[in-house]
Amino acid sequence: MKSPSEKKFAKLASEHQLLLGLLLALTPIVALTIYLVWFVSDWSWHGKVFASAMVFLPLLLSLLHLPARLSQQWRVLVNVAESVRRGDYSLRGRGSRDPGAYGELVRELNALAEQLQQQRLHTVEQQLLVEKIIRDIDVAIFAFDHQQRLTLANTMALHLLQAPIEQLRQQSAEALGMHGLLAVQDSEVREHAFASQHGQWHVRVEQYRERGLPHYLLFVSDLQHVLRREEQKVWTRLIRVLSHEVNNSLSPIISISESLRTVSHDLPAETADDLQHGLQVIQERASSLNRFVRRYAELARLPTPQCQPIDLREVLNALKTLQAASQVEFDIEPGPLPVFVDAGQLQQALLNLLKNAIEAGDEGAPVQLRVRASKQQISLQVLDQGSGIANPGNLFVPFYSTKPGGSGIGLLISRQIVEAHGGSLSLRNRKDRQGCIAEVLLPKALG
Template sequence: MRYEQRIFLLSLTAGLIGSVPAVVLLLASDYSAGTQVTVIVLLVLVALGIASSIAGKVAFPLRTLSNLIGALREGDYSMRARGARHGDALGEAIWEVNALAASLREQRLGAIEATALLRKVLAQIDVAMFGFDSDRRLHLVNDSGRRLLARTEEELIGCRAEELGLAECLEGATPRLIDLACPGGSGRWELRRGSYRERGVSHQLLFLSDLTRTLHEEERRAWERLIRTLRHEVNNSLTPIQSVAESLRTLIDRWPRPDDWDVDLQEGLAIIAERSEALDRFIGAYSRLARLPQPQFGEVDVADLFRRVVGLEMRMPVVVEGGPEVSVQGDRDQLEQLLINVISNAVESSLLAHPAGDGRVAVSWQADAHELRACIDDDGVGLENGTDAFVPFYTSKEHGSGIGLTLCRQIAEAHAGTLTLENHLDRPGCRATLRLPLT
C-alpha cells in the first residue's frame, strides 16, 4: 500500500471507531429504521471525508519536499519551500532542505568560478596540456595543446594517444626530456605527467614544455660569455705581444743601435714567448674542458678511493675522518681527478692561511639509503666570491687556468651528482660537498 493509502485507512479506522458509541446509542433509540440507516450512512461519509482530508494534509508537504529535492538533484537550486520554522517537525525539515539548497547553490557558483579561472589559466600558460582516460582517449586539452597538434578541440576529444602521436609520452620516466615532432611544432620538450580523478575514474595528465627557445637563448648567452672570455684572454696576451713586437721593430730599425740592444731584444722575445705560452695554456685548458669524456661506470669503493687520493698529497697531511663502508657506481679515474682537484685546492688554501704547515684538511663521508655525501673541510682563507668559483676560466691563483672546479662540477653532474662550495659559518675555511646517488 502507498503511504497516502495507509494514512487514509488509519484515519478512517480512527473515525469509524469513534463513531461506534454513537451508532450503539442510535440503535438503542426509538427512531425508525430508515432514520437510523440515514444517520449511520452520514457518519460513514463524514469519516471518509475527514480521513481523505487528513491523508491529503499529510501527503502535500511531503510531495513539496520531494519536488524540491528533485529540483536539487537536477541542479535547480533556486526553488524554496514555504513553512520553514523552528520548533515544528515539518517546519524544521523544510528549513533544512532550504538551507541545503542555498549551500549547494553557493558551492556550484564557487565551482563554476574556479573552473572558469582554471580554464583561463590553462588557456594562457605556454605549456601543452592533455588529459587522457584509462583507455588513452583524450578528454582534456588546452589552447597550447591544440596549437601543438594543429587541430580543433572537437577533432581532438575522444582520439587515442596513438592517433595523436603521444603514446610514448604516457610511458617511461617523468620528468624527462624528449625530442618530439608534431604538426604544430617540433623540437626538444620537457615531459611531465600527473594524475587526476573525474567521476571516480583515474585520468592521466600530460604536460609538454617547449625548451627549444629556452635552449637557443641559453646557447646564445653561453656563446656571448665564451666570446667575452676568449676576447679578454686573447687580448691579455696579444696586447703585450703587439706592444713588445712594435718596440723591437723600432729598436732594430735604429742605427746605430744602442750598446744594450741585444739585452732589450732578448727580454722582449722572452716576454713574447711567455705570453704565447700563456695563450697556449689557455687554449689547451679550454680544449680539455670541452672534451670531457663520458664516464665508464663501475663499482667504486669510497673508502679505498679517498685513501688513494689522500696518499697522493705530499705538501701536508690530510686527515681521513672516514665514514661507513659503501660503494658507488662511477668512473674511478674521473672521481679521482675530481677529488685530487678539490683536495689540492683545500691544501693550497690552508697553506696560504698557515704557511708553517700547521693547518688542517679533513675528509669524511656519510651515506643514507639514497645518497653519498662526501665533505672536504679546510681551515684556509675561504672563498672570496662563492658564486664565481665554478665560472669557467675564473681563478684567484696567479698561474691558475680557472677550469679545475668547472671540470670537477662537470664530472659530478655526469655522475648524476652535485658539487658545492661554501665557507664555514663558525670558523675559517671552506667545505666542499660532493653528493652522489647510491643504487
C-alpha cells in the first residue's frame, strides 16, 4: 500500500517530480551555505546579501527553467509518437544529436517512424499491384461482408452484372441473385444467368475474417471461355494438318493440269476441246479449294496483337474511309475512347462484322455502328436489318455459314482477335425490329 504522500507525489508530472527531487537533494547544501554565509563568516550585511544572491539566484533560475526544458523535450517525443499513432510517419523529433539517453530515444523513435513509412510505401505499392491484377484478371471476383452484402467487384464481375460498383455496393447477395452461389461448398460447377451472360460457371467460395467477422470471396470463372480456347487449339492443329496435306496434293494437280492443257493442242479438235474443258474444271476447282484452305490457314497463323495505347476514334475514322463501310451509319459517343489495342487487327475484326451486317440485309439496307463508353469498358454494336439469327449455336463453328460460298471463318477470326485484346464478342437478335446485333466489348485503357 502506498502512503498518502507517495500517492500525491505520483500524481505530479514527471518534470515536477524531478524538480522536487532536486530541491530535496539541494536542501542540505542550501542550509549549509546559509549557515556559513550568515552565521560563520564575518562579512558585512551587504556582503552576505551579495554572496547569497550570487549563489542562490543562478540555482533558482536553473531550477525554474528545468521543468520547461524537460516539458519541451517530452512534448517533442509525444508529438512524434502521436503522429505515428495517427498513421502520419513524416514527423521527426529534434535532438537526435544529443549524446545522452534523450538523444538515443529520439534517434530510435525517428528510426521507427522511418521504418513504418517505408513499410507503408511498400504496402501501398503491393496493394496497387494486387488491385491491378484483380482488375485485369479474366475471373470475376466478388467480395461480400458478414451480412452477405457486396463490398467489392472487379472489372469482370461488373461486366457480368452490367452495372457500376457505386450502384451495386451494399446490395445483398439475394438481391443480386447470387445467394445460391455463396452457398457453394469449396468449389462447384454451376449454371447461372448473370445480367450479361448465361452459362456454365466454375464457382469457388473462400472465407476470411475482418474484425473477427466472417467475410466471403466469390470467384466465378467462365467455363465456356476455357472450352473455346481448347476448341480453338484443336481447330488450329486440324487446320494446319489439312492445309499442309491439301496444299501438297493440290500443287501437283494444278501443275499437271496446266501441262496437259498445253500438250492437248496436238490432239484431234473434238478430243482436245473435251480435254481442255475437263482440265479447266479441275484447275478451277483446285484453285478454289486452294483459296479456301489458305483462308482457313489465316486462322491458325493469326499473330499475337501488338497493342499500343490509342484513341478508338483512330480505328473508326480509318473504317469510314473504306468502300466496304460506305453504307454504314456511325453513331459515336463524344469524348475520349482510350483503348490498348492492335489497330490493324481490331480494324479487321470490325470490318468482318460490318461486311456480315451489310450482306445480311437487302441491298442498300442501312447498317449502324454504335459506340458507347462506360467507366470500365467500351461497347461497339453493329446493327443490321437482316433476317436475324436462326441457329445461334453454330455462329462460331468453323466451316459453317448461311451465306452462299461462305467459309464460316469471318466471325471466328473476329472473336479470336477481340478476345486476344481482353474483350468479348456476342451476337443476338434485335428486339426493336428484325435484324441482329453484334456487340464487341473492349476494356478501357488506363488514363
